[in-house]
Amino acid sequence: MALIQRLHMTQYGTTLEQIGKIAMAQRENALNNPQALLREPMSLQDYLNSRMISDPIRLFDCVMPCSGAECVILASEEKAKQITDKLVYLVTDAERSHYQVANMLPDKTTFGMKVVGERIFPEVKHEEI
Known part of the structure; x- marks a missing residue:
């Protein structure tokens, strides 16, 4: 996935800041859910400072291991x-x-x-x- 994300960034000019806004929006939605696993606000700086998993994928781009259903x-x-x-x-x-x-x-x-x-x-x- 990291290679595909890097290719997308190259082809479309997508920035880490734009990708970070996705993680921030997901976290903001979680703040409204009392059963969410991650209920702390996240800033763009939090996202950009998070651990690199496989460049350009950072920790907050990854799915948290959990059990659930819909x-x-x-x-x-x-x-x-x-x-x-x-x-x-x-x-x-x-x-x-x-x-x-x-x-x-x-x-x-x-x-x-x-x-x-x-x-x-x-x-x-x-x-x-």
């Missing part, structure tokens, strides 16, 4: 109203499975999520995300 339950509006008063409406969906090994991809910086994003985002208003 689930999405789809139900009719009628059934959902019997369960909760906080309904969420599905606006669009897409899925992309990616079976190619990274070194076989024609563009090493583009994975399946790019294809999904190009399909989904034009269908949704910003405030619906």
Whole structure:
């Protein structure tokens, strides 16, 4: 992954500061979750000073080992109203499975999520995300 991230930085001019903002946003979201494992604020300086794992990947770019699960339950509006008063409406969906090994991809910086994003985002208003 470090080689792919470095290639992305070279091709698109992505900076460590921009990548650090991703880790900072994830940490900021964790502050709102009482069950989050990491609940301390993180500054850009914290990110940039974190231990290098494999240049340019730093400690806060890595997934913390933990056990967890997630689930999405789809139900009719009628059934959902019997369960909760906080309904969420599905606006669009897409899925992309990616079976190619990274070194076989024609563009090493583009994975399946790019294809999904190009399909989904034009269908949704910003405030619906």
